[in-house]
Amino acid sequence: MEKLIKEIKEAGKGKKVTVIALQGYLDSGTANILIQRFTRLLAEEKLQFVLDMSDVEFVAAVGWNTIIGILNNIKAGGGDIRITALRKDPEKAFHLLEYDRILSYYREPADAVLSFYDSSLSPTDITNINLDTVEDFTDVKGLTLREKVERILATYPQISLSGMKKLLRTPAYDYTKVSLFKLILLKAKTAGISGR
Numbered sequence: 001m002e003k004l005i006k007e008i009k010e011a012g013k014g015k016k017v018t019v020i021a022l023q024g025y026l027d028s029g030t031a032n033i034l035i036q037r038f039t040r041l042l043a044e045e046k047l048q049f050v051l052d053m054s055d056v057e058f059v060a061a062v063g064w065n066t067i068i069g070i071l072n073n074i075k076a077g078g079g080d081i082r083i084t085a086l087r088k089d090p091e092k093a094f095h096l097l098e099y100d101r102i103l104s105y106y107r108e109p110a111d112a113v114l115s116f117y118d119s120s121l122s123p124t125d126i127t128n129i130n131l132d133t134v135e136d137f138t139d140v141k142g143l144t145l146r147e148k149v150e151r152i153l154a155t156y157p158q159i160s161l162s163g164m165k166k167l168l169r170t171p172a173y174d175y176t177k178v179s180l181f182k183l184i185l186l187k188a189k190t191a192g193i194s195g196r
Helices: 031-043 061-076 088-096 109-114 145-155 161-168 180-190
Strands: 005-011 017-026 048-059 080-084 104-106
Touching: 005 031, 017 031, 017 061, 017 109, 031 061, 048 061, 048 088, 048 109, 061 080, 080 109, 104 109, 145 161, 145 180, 161 180
Parallel strands: 017 048, 048 080, 080 104
Antiparallel strands: 005 017
16 A cells, blocks of 8 residues: 555544554654644544554654654544554554553453443553563663663654653663753753853
8 A cells, every 4th residue: 555554444432443554663754744644543433442563574753653643633623543563663662652551552452443342351461571671771770871872862862851861760871860950961962052
């Protein structure tokens, strides 16, 4: 169908849930595809969506932020989005960056669809995910705060200050605590825009 969108189908009672199967990478290069597609679907008065991520290899922070922006528009109209079938690494990032606090996640696509009709189906709880298996963060204890900030910005260039603060407080970043003011200064220095 498109570079990002693999398939769109209707599901559930009365075919009122729109299931969008994504593929590949959801990043700054593909996020606009999602925005354009949702704009068309909202114009068709669709309000209940499931994003099937089973064929998505990577989701950048800008991808998650795009989904959250779309979610806010849909919720204003009385709708919702469910996320389903994340692969192992995107699921870890989804949890580490606490997107699971904003977006409802179901491991099984059928559960995601049914959740629109059955309020007893709770989202998947991934708080017990084994964060020790995140391989890319093994050397983090030896990094300075500035090096940690540089690493986060290299991976998630669009991350907000509050998002960065939350990420630093995760086990992957050794529970680093820092004030927003200090983060502003460090981000400015890292971006090379501070006046020395």
